[in-house]
Amino acid sequence: MIRYVASRLLGAAVMAVLATLVVFLIANTVPGDPVLAQLGDIAASNPETVREWRAKWGLDLPLWERYGLFLRGLLNGDLGTSIASQRPVLEDILQYAPATIELATIAFILALAAGIPLGIAAAVWRDSWVDAAARMVSLIGVSSPTFWLAFVMLALFYGGLQIAPGPGRLDPIAFPPPDVTGLFLVDSILAGDWEAFHDAAAHLVLPSIVLAAATIGLITRTTRAAMLEAMGQDYVRVSRSKGLPERFIVLRHILPNALIPVVTLGGLAFANLLAGAVMTETVFSWPGLGRYTFRSAAALDFPAIMGITLVVSVSTLLVNLLVDLSYALLDPRVRR
């Protein structure tokens, strides 16, 4: 067990170093000149200005030297300075990340809480109306384009029925809770501000449903398939021959086996939710990483792009590490 955990940790560390290299190379070898993107036409036509500007950002150094500087900066917690906002990239990211993390986490919990029971029910009552309903839900979730679903939800529940709040993380007139983690739900609990908590939670409902929709569908289908696969195994027939109650067989014998592929999918899905929030954040005016990414990309803001990519890859690595570790909890065969 300890060896397993150690080897996974080591693997993750190696992957993280490789990720820095890949991120750096991609950002520094793509065609597109940040000089032209940042300087005005007149400034860009002056070679002296351009040279000064390149020297200021270190763009005149050889590639490997720039990578060395990049790595040294990373070790000091320095992701560089954003060309567009002129602020340290880390500061920018820390400002925008909590909104995305909060949204993605709630969406992820929602996807698991809806998808797994739905998948179990669909498998247990296979070919019944329950199965058909679960199939409909997942089909709609997977096949609705995010922007379309977002507009429909907003139009229906905010515009039409007026039972949901509008875009944004809070009402425009409300004050955010004192900043501790940047996660409004957590901060408002810490401050004991139940009004803010309620407001933040209400604002999370629509965007998290929209963001989770496709994932709910995937998790439902995967859970159902894994449950059916496990139900056909010999040990299930053995459990029946032992006279165990059916409910016990489903929850204690079949489900633990069926969860193994679901965990794999869950890890991938969470990474996708983090990275794929751009569309949802745009429609719901969510001040998150997705919007920051979009802005930085449009401006060819290399330090910012590298910083974001790095943060996303490291969090993907962390999630995969968690997935690997939960395999060890679920399946004794991988523990050795």
Add this chain to the structure above:
Amino acid sequence: MTAPPVLEVPVLEVQDLRTVFLTDAGPVRAVDGVSFRLGAGETLGIVGESGSGKSVTALSLLRLLEEPARIVGGQMRFQGRDLLAMRPEELQALRGDRMAMVFQDPMTGLNPVIRILRQLTEHMVSHGHHTPAAAKHRAITLLGRMGITTPERTVTGFPHEFSGGMRQRVMLAMGFANDPALLVADEPTTALDVTIQAQILDLLRGLNRDFGTAILLISHDLGVIGSVCARVAVMYAGEVVEEAATEAVLADPRHPYAWALVNAVPRIDQPLGAERRLTSIEGAPPDALDLPTGCRFAPRCPFRIARCETQHPPLAEVAPGRLARCWVTQAGAVLPKPGGTGFAEPGAERVRPEAAAPLLSVRGLVKHFPLPRETLFSPRRVVHAVNGVDLEVARGETLGIVGESGCGKSTLARLITRIHTPTAGSIRFDGQEIAGASAAAIRPLRRRMQMVFQDPYASLNPRMRIGDTLAEPLVAHGLLRRGAEARERVAELLSTVGLNPAWAARFPHEFSGGQRQRISIARALALQPDLVVADEPISALDVNIQAQILNLMLNLQERFGLTYLFIAHDLAVVRHLCDRVMVLYLGQVMESARSADLFARPLHPYTRVLISAVPVPDVGAQRGRQRVVLQGEPPGTLVLPTGCPFRSRCPIARPVCETPPPLAEHTPGRWAACHFPGEFDPGSSQALPSAQARAESPA
């Protein structure tokens, strides 16, 4: 073996049970009017080929059938209670409590993510017999009774940590958890090695004796049933066709199908005859959707009379305590003993091919498989599959290779045919060295040595017509062009192996297992090879089909002068078919001798235990047969064995066995690797040293 039943009410009484599968094509009558009775503490076997309805009968008893199977008629009483009238809760209360079941495959029967302890105790607790603490105590006691030496440690483990034999012991402990009145065991030893099978059968006999649990044992192997059960019911096409004392059926079967079953199998406890062909019956079981109106066996029956075609015979008494469903024997006829002529003394029965230059000669063959690293920095582990094997096969000879699973026999086959490349050693095929030869250099030799594999379902491409499968090697080797020429040769091949040449356009799924194995043999023969390496070619087949395939192999050998390397775990078949036999253990040769000599007087203790492990009916002359049940299981192959590889399980191991015994020739043609050849004789040494039990502890 068992005390006469004391109770008036039988444990189980089945009357005219009918179970059908509701398919789109119509109801398939899987179990069609089966009746039997099992008293307290009694043992009954059910034997039959696959599809005869024996497993469906077992599942019907516990009402564990799944869609689309349905019980449509009859009565089943368990301890006087009507099983068919029970509500689901009542059945649930009965299952795993008074009535338990053990299934065939112990590798898949245990839940991989749940500890052994919970799987053993959950139904003790749920049936309300024990508190969790008491259940744990009982689980440990039971595992000990099942022959597991460190039960306290075993219960904390997970299934993947144990071998098949250990898992089947756990399954048995699970079955006995609530001290049932009836245990239904469906092929409990089919997936196990012969030595482990002997251990499990021994255990079943003991449990029946000690706990008085009635046992219903289902098997395709009359030997297995005979070694446990006092009575046997023979099933064919959903019906019981004969029911009697096992001993009586084996000695004098009264139904032609039972007669065919008994005679299709070579018996290790009977002298070899001059005639090596086995009794087999042609044809296939009837289509369960369209059963014949007369006797269901009539179309295949060698003894049928006019009445059999038109009238369905009842199951009627043919002798005191003997029931048979046959017009012929009910009229008083006795079925003949097959091959009764010309029994010869072992060793004198056939002319042995001797050649100056062997067709195949192998020296010091070694194969090690490195495993992938578990982590980045851990050392690579190595499976030592074959560790220095020498062998020679003369032209026209049949060499049998036997041993438990993991002994390296399949790897050896794949090395000789150069599917694998050896780690070291030499292989000379017809004078040509091929151990290190390149693929291009071997290619012309490939057509001269062909392989037949165990699984006829997996070894034929399901998307290719069998005509194309058969023509492919011919075209690939440039022997024939596609078209008329190839079609002609394919037709010829099909008729050679006893199939209809018109079937060349069919796909593999349209054939039965036996027919597919014939196709595999036809493919091997297509290139007119000198050597055919057959890796367990009959293990996946029913006994009657086994007999057909063995007869076919014998015919082909005579006709084409083939040389066979025959790999098998069934020693009776090997004794029957092979001229010489080689016994492998942990990738090394333990003994090699002419078949008749080896079986008459084995020199190596391992050979003796292997032979002794073959289940033979506990009747007549065999009462005196000394049974040696080998304890433990082979050690792993990750460590290269030092000294004599067998010494950890050997009943006569002594300190000198720590030095490896050489494979020495004791009398001409008889080789054994043992310091004390021929010394182990179970007649004189009574008990096995208990020290051997340590191989039982978890790996």
